[in-house]
Amino acid sequence: MELKEINKRLEEIYEKIKAEIKWEPIGPTPMPEIADLRNWDMRLLKTYKPFYAPFCDMCCLCTYGKCDLTENRRGACGIDIATQQARIVLLACLIGCSAHASHAGHILEVLIERYGPDKKIDLGNGVEVEAPHIRTVLGLKPETLGDLKIAIEYVYKELTHLLDSVHTGQEGSYLDYESKALHASMLDHVGMEVADIAQIVGFNYPTSVADTPLVDLGWNAFDITKPIILFVGHNPATSTVVVDYLRENGLYDKVEFGGICCTALETSRYSDKAKVVGPLSRQLFFIRSGIADVIMTDEQCIRTDMPQEATKAGSALIATLDKVMYGLEDATGMDTEEIVKKMVEEKKHFAILDPRKAAEVAVKVALEIAPKRRKEWITEEEAIEFAKKCGLCGICEQVCPNLFEIGKGINEVAKGNFEVIRDIFNLCIGCGKCEEECPRNIPIFKIMQQAASKEVWKIRAGRGPIMDTEIRNVGAPITLGTIPGVVALVGCSNYPDYRDLAEIVDEFAKRKYIVVLSGCAAMVAGMWKDADGKTVYEKYPGSFDAGGVVNVGSCVANSHITGAAIKIANIFAALPLRANYEVMADYVLNRVGAVGVAWGAYSQKAASIATGCNRLGIPVIVGPHGSKYRRLYLSRKEEDDWRVMDARKKQIVDTGEPSPEHLLYVCETKEKLMVTIPKLCIRKNDTPQGRAIKLNHYISLYKKYMGGGLPEDLHLYVRRDADIPLVYKKEVKAYLDSIGWKPKEPVGLPTWIGTYPTKVPVDAVIH
Amino acid sequence: MSQLSPILPLHRVNTLTGVRTSRVVEDPKDIVKQIKKAQRPLLVIGPLTTKVTLGDKLLIEYAIDIAKAGNIPICATGTTKAKLLEFGVKPDSVYDVVEIVNALKDPNWKGVRGEGNHDLILFLGIRTDLANQGLSTLKHFAPHLSTITLCKYYHPHADYSLPNIRKDDQWKSILEGIIENLKTENR
Numbered sequence: 001m002e003l004k005e006i007n008k009r010l011e012e013i014y015e016k017i018k019a020e021i022k023w024e025p026i027g028p029t030p031m032p033e034i035a036d037l038r039n040w041d042m043r044l045l046k047t048y049k050p051f052y053a054p055f056c057d058m059c060c061l062c063t064y065g066k067c068d069l070t071e072n073r074r075g076a077c078g079i080d081i082a083t084q085q086a087r088i089v090l091l092a093c094l095i096g097c098s099a100h101a102s103h104a105g106h107i108l109e110v111l112i113e114r115y116g117p118d119k120k121i122d123l124g125n126g127v128e129v130e131a132p133h134i135r136t137v138l139g140l141k142p143e144t145l146g147d148l149k150i151a152i153e154y155v156y157k158e159l160t161h162l163l164d165s166v167h168t169g170q171e172g173s174y175l176d177y178e179s180k181a182l183h184a185s186m187l188d189h190v191g192m193e194v195a196d197i198a199q200i201v202g203f204n205y206p207t208s209v210a211d212t213p214l215v216d217l218g219w220n221a222f223d224i225t226k227p228i229i230l231f232v233g234h235n236p237a238t239s240t241v242v243v244d245y246l247r248e249n250g251l252y253d254k255v256e257f258g259g260i261c262c263t264a265l266e267t268s269r270y271s272d273k274a275k276v277v278g279p280l281s282r283q284l285f286f287i288r289s290g291i292a293d294v295i296m297t298d299e300q301c302i303r304t305d306m307p308q309e310a311t312k313a314g315s316a317l318i319a320t321l322d323k324v325m326y327g328l329e330d331a332t333g334m335d336t337e338e339i340v341k342k343m344v345e346e347k348k349h350f351a352i353l354d355p356r357k358a359a360e361v362a363v364k365v366a367l368e369i370a371p372k373r374r375k376e377w378i379t380e381e382e383a384i385e386f387a388k389k390c391g392l393c394g395i396c397e398q399v400c401p402n403l404f405e406i407g408k409g410i411n412e413v414a415k416g417n418f419e420v421i422r423d424i425f426n427l428c429i430g431c432g433k434c435e436e437e438c439p440r441n442i443p444i445f446k447i448m449q450q451a452a453s454k455e456v457w458k459i460r461a462g463r464g465p466i467m468d469t470e471i472r473n474v475g476a477p478i479t480l481g482t483i484p485g486v487v488a489l490v491g492c493s494n495y496p497d498y499r500d501l502a503e504i505v506d507e508f509a510k511r512k513y514i515v516v517l518s519g520c521a522a523m524v525a526g527m528w529k530d531a532d533g534k535t536v537y538e539k540y541p542g543s544f545d546a547g548g549v550v551n552v553g554s555c556v557a558n559s560h561i562t563g564a565a566i567k568i569a570n571i572f573a574a575l576p577l578r579a580n581y582e583v584m585a586d587y588v589l590n591r592v593g594a595v596g597v598a599w600g601a602y603s604q605k606a607a608s609i610a611t612g613c614n615r616l617g618i619p620v621i622v623g624p625h626g627s628k629y630r631r632l633y634l635s636r637k638e639e640d641d642w643r644v645m646d647a648r649k650k651q652i653v654d655t656g657e658p659s660p661e662h663l664l665y666v667c668e669t670k671e672k673l674m675v676t677i678p679k680l681c682i683r684k685n686d687t688p689q690g691r692a693i694k695l696n697h698y699i700s701l702y703k704k705y706m707g708g709g710l711p712e713d714l715h716l717y718v719r720r721d722a723d724i725p726l727v728y729k730k731e732v733k734a735y736l737d738s739i740g741w742k743p744k745e746p747v748g749l750p751t752w753i754g755t756y757p758t759k760v761p762v763d764a765v766i767h
Numbered sequence: 768m769s770q771l772s773p774i775l776p777l778h779r780v781n782t783l784t785g786v787r788t789s790r791v792v793e794d795p796k797d798i799v800k801q802i803k804k805a806q807r808p809l810l811v812i813g814p815l816t817t818k819v820t821l822g823d824k825l826l827i828e829y830a831i832d833i834a835k836a837g838n839i840p841i842c843a844t845g846t847t848k849a850k851l852l853e854f855g856v857k858p859d860s861v862y863d864v865v866e867i868v869n870a871l872k873d874p875n876w877k878g879v880r881g882e883g884n885h886d887l888i889l890f891l892g893i894r895t896d897l898a899n900q901g902l903s904t905l906k907h908f909a910p911h912l913s914t915i916t917l918c919k920y921y922h923p924h925a926d927y928s929l930p931n932i933r934k935d936d937q938w939k940s941i942l943e944g945i946i947e948n949l950k951t952e953n954r
Contacts, residue, residue, distance in 0.1 A: 051865065051868075051869050051872075052904060052907070052908065053900035053901060053904045054903045054904070054907055055903070057787075070787050071787060081907050082907075082908075624896065624897045625896055625897075627897050627901070628896065628900065630900075632865060634865065634866070634869050636866075636869060636870060636873075665865065666864075666865050667863065668813065668844060668845040668863055668864055668893070668897060669814050669845045671814075671845070671846045672845050672846065672863060706846055706848065707846065707848070707849020707852070708849060708852075709848075709849075709852075712861045
C-alpha cells in the first residue's frame with residue numbers, strides 16, 4: 001500500500017476512534033483488518049497447529065463439483081481437504097459472529113430509536129473499563145450508544161470481507177483461513193460486548209453488583225393456573241416490552257412469563273419474576289407440554305418447526321424478529337384487536353415485528369385463551385397407558401442421535417417403572433426424532449415429562465461485567481497462581497450428561513477456582529441440589545473471587561468473561577490496551593490461568609466464541625461431540641516449540657513447558673475433563689507457591705478421577721523443588737528421580753513478543 | 768462433444784474416484800493377517816472397554832488378551848489406564864484419543880516404544896462419534912498407516928472395520944478368534 005493510502009486509512013480510523021481524546025496512547029493495531037494480526041495468529045498456529053477431522057470427504061459448494069478430496073486429491077478449484085476444513089470452520093465462525101453482531105445491531109437500533117444516540121454508557125460505580133474488547137480491538141472508548149454503533153459497523157465491514165474469502169477460488173491456505181477464523185471470532189467478542197453493554201444501558205440490567213437476585217429455574221416454576229407467555233431465543237427486545245406492558249396494565253401478577261435459552265436469562269435480568277424454564281435441550285419438551293399459552297420467538301437456537309409444534313400443542317405463536325418469520329403473515333401493520341381475534345378464533349400464528357404491538361397482542365391472547373385450554377402434565381396412569389402401545393420395534397433407538405434405549409425405557413414405563421426413561425431424559429438433547437419416527441405415535445416426550453424431575457431450582461440472574469474492583473483484588477493471585485485458575489463454563493446443552501455441569505462447578509468452586517458461567521451452561525449448572533437442598537448458586541457467592549460462582553448472563557455476556565482477562569492485563573498489570581491486541585493476548589496466554597469449557601457446544605456461535613477465546617490466548621475444552629466442529633488447535637507437548645522471551649533479560653528461553661498445552665481440545669470423558677481443566681490453568685508466569693497450588697489440584701484431581709497414581713506429564717510442569725506440592729512431595733520426588741528429572745529456572749517475565757515478526761517492542765509487555 | 772458421455776454421467780464429475788470407505792472384515796484370520804504383516808502395530812484402548820461386558824468378561828480383558836497374544840503395544844485413552852493397572856497391565860503410553868491421533872499423523876513420530884511410528888492401528892472402546900472423527904483424520908492425513916476397528920459398529924473411515932454386529936455373541940466370537948489366531952501364529 002502507498003504511504004499516502006496508509007495515511008488516509010489511518011486518518012479515517014483515527015476519526016472513528018476519536019484519537020484526539022488521549023485516554024491512553026494508541027497502539028499499533030486500531031480497528032485491525034484481516035492481515036493486521038496475522039503474524040500473531042501464525043505464531044499461535046505454530047505451536048497450536050490445526051488438527052482437522054473432516055466431517056465430509058467432499059466439497060459440495062459450487063457447480064464444478066461435488067469434488068472428492070480424499071487421498072490428497074484437490075477439488076476442481078484447486079482446494080485440498082485441509083483448506084476445505086479451514087474454510088468451513090471460518091464459515092461456522094462467521095455464522096456465529098454474525099448472529100451476535102446482528103443481535104447487537106438490532107438492539108442498538110431499538111435503543112437508539114428509544115433514547116437517541118447520545119444516551120450515555122454508565123455501567124455503575126464498579127465498572128470504569130466498560131468495554132475492554134472495543135477499547136482493545138478498535139481503540140475506541142465508547143461513551144454513548146452512538147459510539148457502540150461505530151464498533152458494530154466496523155464488525156459488519158470486516159464480516160463482509162471475511163465472508164467474501166470463502167467464495168470458490170479465493171483463499172488457498174488453511175493457515176490463512178485459520179487466521180481469518182481467529183479474526184472473525186475476535187470480532188464476535190466485540191459484537192457480543194456491544195450487545196450486552198447496550199442491553200445493560202437500555203434495559204437497566206444489573207451492573208456493578210455481584211449479588212444479583214436468585215430466580216426460579218425449571219418448568220415447574222410456572223403457576224399453570226395463570227396465563228403463560230413463553231419467550232424462546234436470545235434477543236430481549238420484545239420480552240422486556242412484554243414485562244413493561246404487564247406492569248403498565250396492572251397484569252404483572254396475573255400473567256406468568258419466562259423463557260427458554262438466552263432470552264430467559266435476559267428477561268430474568270429485567271424482572272426477577274421471569275422464570276427460566278431451562279436450556280435449549282428442554283425446548284421441545286416444554287413446547288409439546290402445551291403449558292405455554294403464547295410462544296414468542298426472537299432469534300437463534302429456536303426450533304425451525306415452531307409453528308407446527310405450537311399448533312400441535314394448541315399454543316399461539318408470534319414471531320417477533322425478521323430473521324425468523326416461518327412464512328407467517330406479517331401482521332405488523334394490522335389492527336391489534338383484529339390480530340387478537342384471528343389468533344383466538346382462527347388459531348392463526350403471526351409475525352409481528354413491532355415490539356409494542358407484539359407485546360400487547362401476546363398478553364391479550366394469553367388472557368383470552370388460557371382459561372379455555374387444558375394445561376397439565378399427563379398423569380402416571382396416562383403415561384403407562386401410552387407406553388403399553390409400544391411394540392418394541394426399536395426404531396426410536398435407531399434414530400436417536402445418542403442411541404439411547406428409549407424403547408426399553410418406554411417398555412419399563414408400561415410395567416410401572418419410570419427409572420429407565422428418567423435416566424434417558426437426563427441425557428436427552430431433546431431433538432424429538434424418536435417421537436417423530438414412532439409408528440404407533442406414542443407421545444414419548446409427554447411420558448418423559450411425567451418421569452422428569454418436578455423440582456424448582458434457583459439460578460442467579462446474570463450480572464454482566466466483572467467489576468474493576470474485583471479485578472484489582474484477584475489480579476495478583478491469578479497471575480501468581482495462588483488463585484489456581486478461572487474456569488468459564490459456557491455454551492449450549494448438547495451434553496454427554498447434563499449432571500456433569502453442576503459437578504464441575506462444585507468441584508472447582510470448592511477448590512477456590514473462580515467459576516464463571518453463561519448461557520445454557522449457567523442454567524444447567526443450577527439444575528442440581530446438594531444434600532442441604534442448595535443449588536451451586538445458593539451454595540457459593542456470586543463474586544468474581546476465589547470460590548465464587550458467577551453467572552454473567554446470556555451468550556452475549558460471554559464477552560465479559562474474556563473482557564475480564566483483558567482487564568487483568570489493563571487494570572492490574574497497568575498495560576495500555578488501546579488498539580493493543582497483541583500485548584493483551586500475549587499477557588493472557590502467558591500469565592492468566594483461565595480456561596473455557598464448552599461441554600455441550602453444538603452451535604456455530606459456540607465455534608466463534610471458542611475461537612475468539614483462542615486468539616486472546618484462552619484455551620477451550622469441548623465435549624466429545626465437539627470433534628464434529630472439524631478442527632482443534634493442538635500442541636504435541638514433547639515435540640513442540642515452548643520457547644518464550646524473558647522480557648526482563650531480553651533472552652529467548654526454551655522452557656520445555658507446555659503451558660497451556662492446547663488451545664482447543666476435545667475431552668473424551670468427564671473424568672478426563674476434570675484433570676484437563678487444572679492442567680490448562682498452568683502458566684509460565686506462576687510463582688513457586690502458585691505452581692505448587694495448581695499442581696496440588698492437578699494431582700489430587702488425577703488421583704480422584706483417573707484412578708490413582710501421578711499424571712504422566714507431571715515432570716513437564718515441575719520447574720524446581722519449590723513447585724512440588726507439600727502433600728505429595730515424597731511421591732513426586734520419587735517419581736522425578738526415577739525418570740532423571742532436572743530442575744530448570746522459571747522465566748521472569750514470559751512473553752511471545754520478540755519471538756515472531758511484530759511491530760510491538762518487547763518493552764511493551766513490561767509493566 | 769457428444770451430449771452423452773460413453774464413460775460417465777455429468778453428475779459423477781470429480782467424484783469418479785469415489786470416496787474411500789472401509790473394507791468390512793469378519794474373519795478373525797483376515798484381521799490377524801494384517802496384524803502379522805505390520806511391523807509396528809498399536810492397540811488404542813478407550814474407556815468404553817472398562818464399561819462394556821461381553822460374555823462374562825469386560826471388553827478390556829479381550830483387549831489385553833489381544834495385546835498379549837500379538838505382542839502389540841497399548842495406548843490407553845481417557846480413564847482406561849487405571850483399569851489396565853488393575854489387571855496388572857501397564858500401558859505403553861497414555862494419551863487422549865485426539866492426542867494419539869495427532870501424533871500418529873506425523874510419519875516421523877517416534878511411536879509409543881521409541882522405535883518409530885506405527886503402521887497399523889487397532890481401535891477398541893472409543894466413543895463412536897469421536898472415533899469416527901479421529902479415523903477421518905487418519906484416513907486423510909496419515910497415508911503412512913492403516914487402521915482396523917474392533918468395535919461392534921461399522922466405521923466407514925477405517926481401512927478395515929467389523930460390520931454392524933447386532934448379536935454380542937458374534938462380536939465375542941470374532942474377538943476370541945483374533946486372540947486364538949494370534950496365539951496360533953506365535954507358536
